[in-house]
Amino acid sequence: MSMRISSQTIYDVGVGQIGSLQTALARTQQQLSTQRKNLSAADDPIAAARVLEVTQSQSINTQLVTNRANAKGMLSLETVALASSTSLLQDIKTLTVNAGNGGMTQKDRESLAVELEGRLADLLGQANSSDGVGGYVFAGYKSSTLPFTQTATGAAYQGDQGQRELQVGSTRKVPITDSGSSVFENNATGNGNFVTRPDAANYDRGGTGIISAGSVKDQTLLTGHKYQIDFQVVPEQPGIPKVTTYTVTDLTLNQPVPPTPIPAEPQPYVSGQNISFDGVQFDVKGEPADGDNFAVEPSTKQSVFTTVSDLIAALRAPGDGAAGQASLNNKLNQAHMNIDNATDNLLAVQSAVGSRLKELDYLDSSGDDLNLQYAATLSDLQDVDMVKAVSLFTQQSTMLDAAQKSFKSLAGLSLFNYIT
Numbered sequence: 001m002s003m004r005i006s007s008q009t010i011y012d013v014g015v016g017q018i019g020s021l022q023t024a025l026a027r028t029q030q031q032l033s034t035q036r037k038n039l040s041a042a043d044d045p046i047a048a049a050r051v052l053e054v055t056q057s058q059s060i061n062t063q064l065v066t067n068r069a070n071a072k073g074m075l076s077l078e079t080v081a082l083a084s085s086t087s088l089l090q091d092i093k094t095l096t097v098n099a100g101n102g103g104m105t106q107k108d109r110e111s112l113a114v115e116l117e118g119r120l121a122d123l124l125g126q127a128n129s130s131d132g133v134g135g136y137v138f139a140g141y142k143s144s145t146l147p148f149t150q151t152a153t154g155a156a157y158q159g160d161q162g163q164r165e166l167q168v169g170s171t172r173k174v175p176i177t178d179s180g181s182s183v184f185e186n187n188a189t190g191n192g193n194f195v196t197r198p199d200a201a202n203y204d205r206g207g208t209g210i211i212s213a214g215s216v217k218d219q220t221l222l223t224g225h226k227y228q229i230d231f232q233v234v235p236e237q238p239g240i241p242k243v244t245t246y247t248v249t250d251l252t253l254n255q256p257v258p259p260t261p262i263p264a265e266p267q268p269y270v271s272g273q274n275i276s277f278d279g280v281q282f283d284v285k286g287e288p289a290d291g292d293n294f295a296v297e298p299s300t301k302q303s304v305f306t307t308v309s310d311l312i313a314a315l316r317a318p319g320d321g322a323a324g325q326a327s328l329n330n331k332l333n334q335a336h337m338n339i340d341n342a343t344d345n346l347l348a349v350q351s352a353v354g355s356r357l358k359e360l361d362y363l364d365s366s367g368d369d370l371n372l373q374y375a376a377t378l379s380d381l382q383d384v385d386m387v388k389a390v391s392l393f394t395q396q397s398t399m400l401d402a403a404q405k406s407f408k409s410l411a412g413l414s415l416f417n418y419i420t
Contacts, residue, residue, distance in 0.1 A: 057374060080129075090343070110315070116308060120312070174359065184304050188341045189337070190338075195300075208325075226252050226295065227277075243268075
């Protein structure tokens with residue numbers, strides 16, 4: 001039994017099939033031109049959602065790359081300022097050593113003082129280094145405020161203790177600045193545990209005693225108290241040599257050291273011999289005058305600008321004679337220790353900045369790896385297989401061409417073609 005198919009049906013079916021083939025061919029052509037296998041979210045909703053997530057992560061990673069570049073720029077500026085400041089302190093240290101030359105006159109020391117004033121101005125300039133975007137490197141959070149202003153005794157800090165940070169990793173923030181206070185003012189005096197200094201009136205009494213910076217003999221015995229060493233001198237008399245003794249008083253407790261007997265027995269003084277008590281140890285050289293005294297106090301924090309200003313003042317103070325030279329040497333010894341401490345602090349900050357820069361390099365390497373991973377994931381999710389797509393396009397094109405030709409032949413069939 002045969003079934004008749006109307007001409008309308010033939011046309012409808014043919015046109016529908018050709019339309020479907022054209023639609024499939026057009027889709028493949030669009031995939032080839034965009035190089036994307038999913039032309040809309042409807043093609044693969046799960047892949048589309050995943051592409052959005054990965055793209056957002058990739059954008060965040062790109063922003064972190066920019067942040068790390070900005071962080072490196074800021075830290076590089078700080079590194080330059082710290083290196084220059086360290087060089088300046090080394091020059092100041094050399095000038096301090098030269099100032100201890102006993103053959104120098106007051107005029108020579110004045111020349112050194114003038115030179116040190118230039119170094120102080122240069123050091124202040126480094127502390128006020130610009131960050132390149134209208135602010136200052138060492139101002140803390142108050143980046144638009146000039147960090148240091150010069151004063152008669154050094155410099156006053158106008159910034160704050162803030163440490164600006166940048167997000168340089170998904171879970172990592174890195175400080176990109178250090179406060180001027182922590183860099184230029186966080187310097188221990190003396191040997192870091194205690195500081196020794198002469199009484200200013202020793203010079204007027206003609207004493208030539210020079211006290212050393214000292215060291216810690218026993219950390220467990222340190223008290224953190226203030227002490228005073230007083231010298232008594234019995235002048236030489238016929239048949240009786242001059243006798244110099246000293247006593248130690250704990251000013252914090254207001255009692256002699258040791259506390260018994262009372263009154264404490266004076267100890268014989270020998271130039272250069274160690275004086276030890278309560279875990280501290282130092283020596284005094286020279287010939288202290290009767291009534292001379294020296295102080296031993298806990299170390300404090302001192303600005304490097306104050307240290308240099310004090311050094312300049314010491315060079316300009318009267319320094320003639322043995323008493324003047326002793327007074328100068330005492331001040332120079334203090335300056336040596338304080339400059340060394342300031343240099344050590346600068347080097348410690350430099351080391352910390354270098355560690356941050358090294359970390360940024362590691363984060364850059366990790367960020368590059370992440371970028372490659374994101375790119376590979378996105379490629380798997382949305383990139384079309386070009387070989388497969390070209391092959392499919394050729395196949396679909398051939399099928400469409402065959403369908404069009406066959407439809408033309410089919411549509412041309414008619415009984416009238418066989419009537420003669």
